[in-house]
Amino acid sequence: MSTIRMTTTGTTPIGATPIGATRGAQGHAVVTDQIRPSVSSAPDAATGRPLPGQPVPPLQVSMVGGPCWRLCDQKPKHFTLVVAYRGAACGHCRDFLKAINDRLEAFQRRGVAVVAVSADSRAEAESFAEAAGLDRLAIGWGLKPERAQDWGIYMSAETGRPAAAGFICEFAMFLVRRDGTLQLSHVQSGPFLWPSVDEVLEAIDGMIARGPELTGDLTPETAGAAASRPGPRSIPGC
Template identity: 35%
Template sequence: MKLDRPTPKHQAPRLSFETLNSETWNIKDQNPENFTLLVFYRGLHCPVCKKYLKELEELLPEFKEKGVEVVAVSMDDEKRARLSRKDWDLKELTLGYNLDLEKAQDWGLYISKGIKEEEPEIFSEPGLFLLNKNNEVYYSAINSNPWGRPYLPSFVKAIDFILENDYPARGEYIK
């Protein structure tokens, strides 16, 4: 079992996945004006994810205005990801799918076994990462359950603070 996790001021782990836009999203190809916001969600079965991603989509224009590119991904297959897009009425948010277990673990995500019929056999719990222009981790939040995620409206305001004050990433200390 991997216990390592991405650390602020260090290079983010490798990551690529297919998106519903028929593109391959690859971390090494990202070139945001300021940041990339990477959201890992549990999948179609999660009503908390539905609410969170709908709120994220509503905030996309504000993130874009601040130079933040946004993408969300889960371990769901393409069919379930398409159902999420349709059932959750997500029109603009870039959605990725088929995140593999090894990559989820590379990112320090908690992994759960399905306990209900509508849940996949295994899936990752939520994570949110803000990556700088060099794909170094600036901020991370990893959850072991669907609740307790960063409040997105205040996160938008935090971007302003970071940019206005040239505020550094924190939490980089490794003994």
């Protein structure tokens, strides 16, 4: 499946010093500048993000109520779903993760392991998990900005309700194959587009049914080569 990268008004990928923020209709800060590390360490130099079919960056985070979680240790039948969320102050994240928590068996039946990670501190993550009733979903905390950048996750400074880390990770989802390569990513730069759990499960069903098919895996160089190929073309998934 393709890599979906969503951009919203008022945000830019990874910025330097927060200039200011206003409060949106849902009580979220709308950030006008973002946190930008000076050197890119993203795995693909052409796109600045992991590409479908390529190995994803390493991921290791501390867990609420347990030892550290490592992506390399996960061996589900099909995929590991990594959800980056904005942190304890985000009501949309709470609702989305609660829906996953309550339907975790539906993911497990499909051979999908799920983890949610944020830049929150241990205290913030523990309080969030308890208040939201996340008693089954694996919740990771302490995601570092360098690792978030490696994954192509947008980062913001929310001045209205400062996070202990000094930044928050914007919402993103990554579906990682059993062999550690990327199947699908959904990355957005602000808190304005929220998929439902039903839509996520439907997408997973479609990818399992179609097998190893990939889209969104071209670079400028390979896109040019693909355009020159003779013969009819089809668009996977359409």
